Amino acid sequence: MNHSVLRLNVREGDGTRLVVALAGAMDWHTAPQLREEGMRLLAESPHLVLDVSAVTFCDSSGLSVLVQLRRHAQDTGGSVTLTSVPAHLVRLLEISGLGRVFLADGAGHFPERGAPPEPR
Template identity: 40%
Template sequence: MVRIRVTGTSAAETLVEVTGLLDVTGSGTLLAKLDRLIDEGRHHLVVDVSGVTFCDSSGLSALVRSRARAVQMTGSLRLASPSPQVRRVLSIAGLTRMFER
């Protein structure tokens, strides 16, 4: 199970905290939430994934797709404090630098 909550919003960025499992189910939930935020005009997202305990390719796909959508809207999406599980998946996929500032 994944838990997603917006923990902070400023004029510059929206902070989104994600905890739990970024598997097939969790990644769909995350993608829907990030899409809603982008639709609301929050184009600069910081996603805190320090509490993610599992991340597979579907979780990675949700992050990549959300980042692409934010960038398309002249925004950004970066990851804050990636857990070891998220760092490992990013490293294997060669995408670590994509989510840095």
């Protein structure tokens, strides 16, 4: 059986912020891994920047984990933001109503669209 794979690679950190590159699928199979690793990383640093440029697929389970991580971070004075968001994920975030949550804070990067997020 061919299962989804998600790789997390901590690329940089400055004490209170970690940049984590995600590669692969964020789906029902990898959601527990993403939640566990995300919570562990938030315990190390209150602010996570998730580079999702290499995310190839995301379903509702992946979106749910992003929301859970963001909520946990905010409850503890931190943040979870996305950067280098590919077009397929921008579209999913917009359709689900999460575009304003993850993209409108200035952290989202829209290379495919070339336009900044709308103001809140």
